[in-house]
Amino acid sequence: MPELPATSWAVLGLLSHGRELSGYDVKKWADRSLGLFYWSPSFSQVYSELKRLENRGYATSRLVAPETGTRDKRVYHITGEGLAAVRTWARTAPLDPPVLKHGPMLRLWLGHLLEPERMREILAAHREYAEGMRRRAEADVADAGADEAWAYPRLTLAWAERYYTAERDLADAMLADIEELESAESERAEPEGEQSWH
Structure with missing residues (x-):
């Protein structure tokens, strides 16, 4: 080859x-x-x-x-x-494994260096991007129509629609995870604050 x-x-x-x-x-x-x-x-x-x-x-x-x-x-x-x-x-040909380079996750991995609001902004922007790509894939699936030559490309477009749906939903889940983490940190900080008043 x-x-x-x-x-x-x-x-x-x-x-x-x-x-x-x-x-x-x-x-x-x-x-x-x-x-x-x-x-x-x-x-x-x-x-x-x-x-x-x-x-x-x-x-x-x-x-x-x-x-x-x-x-x-x-x-x-x-x-x-x-x-x-x-x-x-x-x-x-040998398959190259997919390489994931996820910019938003790299930023969240460094979340201890960021303000919570900045982390939310990053995730909200990623969610918006994923939803835009999902809509684009959805429209491209529809545009591919019933053309037999595009049967398999249409399957990859449907995969892309599902992939970006998952990315959008993962961003929502991460936003919920951040809220939960902040709530737990706030609860841990309260008893220490109460002890300092006595």
């Missing part, structure tokens, strides 16, 4: 649905699917990956006249060799 970065395989995977896609289309499709659970490429990454795939013989491109505007646009199509390569990669 050729040595290609995961981003190359992801872009080739977007082409594997059999449609001709422009770089703009690839970026849009990546944002609306891959961006919910893996990575959202920049335009420069998309175009460099498309060029790499074309140089490898995994994709071909052609210029098409625009329906509107003045410039031709380049569209890409997967080759038979590219389809075989991405199928082999999907079947046999």
Whole structure:
């Protein structure tokens, strides 16, 4: 199997649905699917990956006249060799375990250095982010429609919706945990305060 970065395989995977896609289309499709659970490429990454795939013989491109505007646009199509390569990669490449880098949890881990109100702000912001991503995934599932080519991508979008629902609910649970911790600390502090008055 050729040595290609995961981003190359992801872009080739977007082409594997059999449609001709422009770089703009690839970026849009990546944002609306891959961006919910893996990575959202920049335009420069998309175009460099498309060029790499074309140089490898995994994709071909052609210029098409625009329906509107003045410039031709380049569209890409997967080759038979590219389809075989991405199928082999999907079947046999070792799986990278998910890497969790959870910024809000790192901040809460340092909660002894923060004011309780700041911890609540961090969790509230994370909850808002998770709910926004959940709504985005929900809308993308609906937009994927009944297109058979998107059956499995639609499953990953549904997974993303459930994942961000869980993140939102975990933020709510952490807010409740902080309240409980503060209440316990307050109760422990009261007897000490009472003793100091005697």
